[in-house]
Amino acid sequence: MAAPLIPLSQQIPTGNSLYESYYKQVDPAYTGRVGASEAALFLKKSGLSDIILGKIWDLADPEGKGFLDKQGFYVALRLVACAQSGHEVTLSNLNLSMPPPKFHDTSSPLMVTPPSAEAHWAVRVEEKAKFDGIFESLLPINGLLSGDKVKPVLMNSKLPLDVLGRVWDLSDIDKDGHLDRDEFAVAMHLVYRALEKEPVPSALPPSLIPPSKRKKTVFPGAVPVLPASPPPKDSLRSTPSHGSVSSLNSTGSLSPKHSLKQTQPTVNWVVPVADKMRFDEIFLKTDLDLDGYVSGQEVKEIFMHSGLTQNLLAHIWALADTRQTGKLSKDQFALAMYFIQQKVSKGIDPPQVLSPDMVPPSERGTPGPDSSGSLGSGEFTGVKELDDISQEIAQLQREKYSLEQDIREKEEAIRQKTSEVQELQNDLDRETSSLQELEAQKQDAQDRLDEMDQQKAKLRDMLSDVRQKCQDETQMISSLKTQIQSQESDLKSQEDDLNRAKSELNRLQQEETQLEQSIQAGRVQLETIIKSLKSTQDEINQARSKLSQLHESRQEAHRSLEQYDQVLDGAHGASLTDLADLSEGVSLAERGGFGAMVKVE
Structure with missing residues (x-):
């Protein structure tokens, strides 16, 4: 990213x-x-x-x-x-305050002092003994193990193939396609570290280089001080050289589905780095079976999409399929896409024969399927004479391969000429039919586009209406919320009033009960009073009756007194007997009147 x-x-x-x-x-x-x-x-x-x-x-x-x-x-x-x-x-x-960068021997950008190797070896003694036991169990020949024998051991680790490919390349220090005892120990050490989730380094650290290899080692980033040495192959993205991985591929194909990045070859490749990265992405999407190669069936749609003729595409395929295997590796696919791009964008026809700068870097060390395991063009021993010889051998191999490829191409051209006219006619018929179909599809697409434009306009209107409705609904919801809040406040106030009224009602009910009890008691008292009043009234009536009798007795007594007075006044001559009788009658009358009064009282 x-x-x-x-x-x-x-x-x-x-x-x-x-x-x-x-x-x-x-x-x-x-x-x-x-x-x-x-x-x-x-x-x-x-x-x-x-x-x-x-x-x-x-x-x-x-x-x-x-x-x-x-x-x-x-x-x-x-x-x-x-x-x-x-x-x-x-x-x-970047904007932090810090000292300027420091570089060693900056006065000469072509020279750099190799970092000093540490005195100790990172592979411990006990590890080395265990790895030596595994090494001997694989039955080395002349002290060396081929990729075919090492492959099962590495595959048993279950590590990804790209990691195993990097492990092989780092451990094959002398790039001979085999591992000796020390190199095998380095490989096993890297595998065990990877199983412990430690990243595999892009370049072998000095501490991991076996002591037996350190005198011969050219360290990453250093340029060998030899008159005829080629420029260094390192780049900032240091990756294992493909030469060593190819030796493993020739025996067991440990190459991962994501091929390792190629190091800078002696002769620059015509495919630019940016285009190579883009073609690699297309390759990864096209390699459906993830075997590191694409077949003609897998790339047919991509090639035909370029609009080039089948003959030209067949010629490009023949150029890219340098080993005549019927399928293309990642670099071969990039080369084919480069030729197609040059023809489509710039009108440059592909060559009849690959020039040295067109040969994929991964094919330069082993130019043909029958080539021997001699030293490739990308490997150097550090001795000028051997380097020159290896370069000459590689050049002769490339020329031989170019001549063989030229012969194959001419034979293929002769064979194809016989059917070319018929193929062209068939192509013309197919293209005419395709053109008609495309015209119909174009009209159909235009009609669908117009219909979609109308639908789009309707949807915009509907969207506008929905937005307006949403706005209205939002306002209504806001208003309803306000009303709900107001009603909740009123309801709370009414609940408070109701609670107070209930309390007052309870109090009044208690007072009513008390009053009813008081009234009941008063009624009892009233009945008692009424009875007492009735009794009193009866007594009063009796008293009145007796009083009336007394009045009558009194009047009768007054009359008697008046008679008595009259007797006294008029009957001076009466006898004492009459007077005594009269006095006795008065006394009896008076006693009868006072006795009635006593009873009334």
Whole structure:
């Protein structure tokens, strides 16, 4: 994934003389482009690991152009300074204050002092003994194990094929397609580390190089000091050389479905790096069976989509299928796509024979299916004479292969000429039919497009109406919420009033009960009083009756008194007997009256 870009004008110092001097070393002609090899050679002098340098390259070249412009190189320098200062290698740290980057032997960009190997070997003694036992059990021949014998051991680890391919390439230090005892120990050590979730390094660390190999080793990033040595093959994305992996592929095909990136060959390949990466992505999507190759059936649709004739596509296939296996590897597929792209975009016809710069890098060391296991063009011994001989052998092999391929192409051309006219006629018929079908499809597509435009307009109107309704509904909901809140407030107030009324009702009911009890008691008292009143009234009536009798007795007594007085006044001559009788009658009358009064009382 491409890293997010940060405005370089805010992060990279302008007019920095140190940065300018560094840039002048990698781009003395000021072309504005720093290739991967030049940048790798220079940045490796920082002493950082290949993993960190690979991350720096990804951040400096986020678009995957395969080269750095001046600002991109400045970003790389700044990121190197970040790593050397102990900061995390990210674009966000570009504006931190830190010392400038430091490089060893920057006065000569073509030379670098190899890092000194550590005195100890990372493979422990007990590990070495165990690995030697496994080595002996595989029955080495002359102290060497071929890829065919090593493959089952590596496959038993269940590690991904790309990891196993990298392990093989790192452990095959002398690039002879075989592993000796020490190289096998390195391979097993890397496998065990990978099983413990440790990443497999892109380049073999000095501590892992067996002591027996250290004197011969050219360290990553270093240029051999030999008069006729070719330029280094390293790049910032250090990957195992394909030459060693091919030796394993020839015996057991341990090559992963994602092929390892090719190192920079002696002769540049005509396929640009950016196009190669794009073609590799297409290859991965096309390789449905994940066997590392694509058949004619798998690429037929892609090739026919270019619009080129079948004869021309067949010729391109023959050029790319350098081993005549009937299928294409990732590099061969990239070469075929490059020829198709050149013809479609620029009108450049594919050649009749592949030139040396057109041969895929993975095919240059082993140009034909019958070639021997001699030293490939991409491998060097460090001795000028042997290197020259190996180069001459590789060149002769390429010429032989080109001649054989030319003969095959001419035979194929003769065979194809007989059916070419008929094929062209068939092609014309098919193209005419296809054109008619395309016209019909075009009209149908236009009709569908018009219908979809109408539907789109209707949907827009419907969407507008729905939005308006949603807005109205939203307002209504807001109003309802306000009303609900108001009603909830009123309801709460009414509930409070109801509770108070209930309390008052309970109090009144209690008072009513008390009053009813009081009334009941009063009624009892009233009945008692009424009875008493009746009794009193009876007594009063009796008293009145007696009083009336007394009045009558009194009147009668008054009359008697008056008679008595009259007797006294008129009957002076009466006898005492009459007077005594009269007095007795008065006394009896008075006693009868007072007795009635006493009873009344």
